[in-house]
Amino acid sequence: MIRRTLAAVLALAVGSALLTACGAGDAADATVGTAGGGPKLNIGPDQHRVRGTKDPKSAALVPARVRGTGTLRIGVDAGGIPPLSFYATDDKTLIGVEEDLATLVADTLGLAPRFEPLSWENLFVGLDSGKLDAVFSNVTVTEERKDKYDFATYRLDQLAMETKKGSGLRVRGAADVAGKSIAVSSGTNQEKILLDWSREDEKAGRKPVDIKYFQKPTDVYLALQSGRIDGYFGPNPTAAYHVATAGQTEIAGTFSGGGAHLKGEIAATTHKGSGLAAAYAAALNKVIDDGRYAKVLARWGLSGEAVPHSRINPPGLPRTAN
Template sequence: MNWLKTIIAATTLQMLAAGTASAGENLDAIKAAGTFKIGTEGTYAPFTYHDTDGKLVGFDVEIGESVAKKLGVKAEFLEGKWDGLIAGLGATRYDAVINQVGITEERKQKFDFSDPYIASKAVLIVRGDNEEIKGFADLKGKKSAQSLSSNFGKIAENAGASLVGTEGFDQSIQLVLNGRADSTINDSLSFLDFKKHKPDANVKIAAEEANADYSGIIIRKGDPELLAAINAALADIKADGTYKAIAEKYFGADVSK
């Protein structure tokens, strides 16, 4: 049995050594190829979508391009459906996924995340002339327009609101605007995007949750050199104003915190 233990131990060491080598080699391979392959949806505005000319654009797209530039290469985007994006990363179809992937403990068990590059909070949205609702506690007995199965709907319900079912953010906002609902609880990034396109819309944020959710660039485990390079690139684009310019373009505000 000792010979079997010896073989197993040797094999384990070889696998560990190979993993370490491939980690460094992956960053070298990216630089040698001159491309940083990024998985993304291409159907999730304003983060990753196609403009009227069919060009892939969006906040996440420009973040990916900026990170690639700091790595000294060009970004190459490979589009796919959300359900298959992370699986595609595991299957080595691309080097990273940049698609508003939330940083969760469950995902961190199988993949590595960069430092957060964007934050979002649950916000309470009301008409601009509503002075009655100033916080989540004021929702008791009020109507809140929500997707019934969403976490935002649960927050509204727990605050004592009765829910008016909708299919998503746009419909929820319209119900608030036309007075059929007193409020909606939704994502701060969606609200900023809405106000960017319709700055005169008569809605405002009455309150926001204290805790934010963060998204990061997700890569395979075992690539510490690549992870460090991506984090350095993110720090650089924040320091040199690139990040701020991209955030202002798509949201009209800094969305990193």
């Protein structure tokens, strides 16, 4: 069965043309236009990635068992979520900000990146089984996850409320979504925040949030365009990408994935005690300092999610009550 990138599906759905440039014997390179005249995003297989150079001090922190293989086994999401991790226009090359940052880390550690596209739950199974050395997949640091995994942060965890263009809805908190029909993905931090808002609304005598769940992103956007839902609460990178490429929606509010009292952070994830978190943090801080990190975020429109430095196992989202 042929895989189609969500990016291409969205672009085609709104009639955006993919501009292609073919070299002799090469797969087509493609860019997708952004609404409002912003820079075009390269979604072709030839990514011209920002590459790093080996840093001996960072590389020395890699445990010998990993250093000896010469390879860093990196788990990424197989679901196709631009601009995080998705397939290029050739339907086989993994691209996105996660692959770019993971490649920078591997380069800086003197290792060759080897990507393993897996479902969300199998990313953690891969770490537990020793199949993976790292996961770069929009993983938020939480106190519960810190029981089993070590983290080196590389992006702010930002969430966004996406609405139909011209809806007039502006969301700053619970009262703004009372009685509204909002889509969210199950088991996510944004679902937890939305449930908290709904309970807050009920306690204040307002209508609860009408929470909707969809199996596919395309179903969410169809519901948004048809007016069956008022908004979609998801990761800011995917919302920003869709707003930029489709031009039919807008951001009605952005929020920290950690809620009102904690700045959530996305992190490179490894099994607890593997000894790799220090190496990842050192490599990330090296590319933050030399400017390569900023270039990667800029090419995907995510400069607003930059961290000033990578932290190892910072305070995470609080434990959920049983």
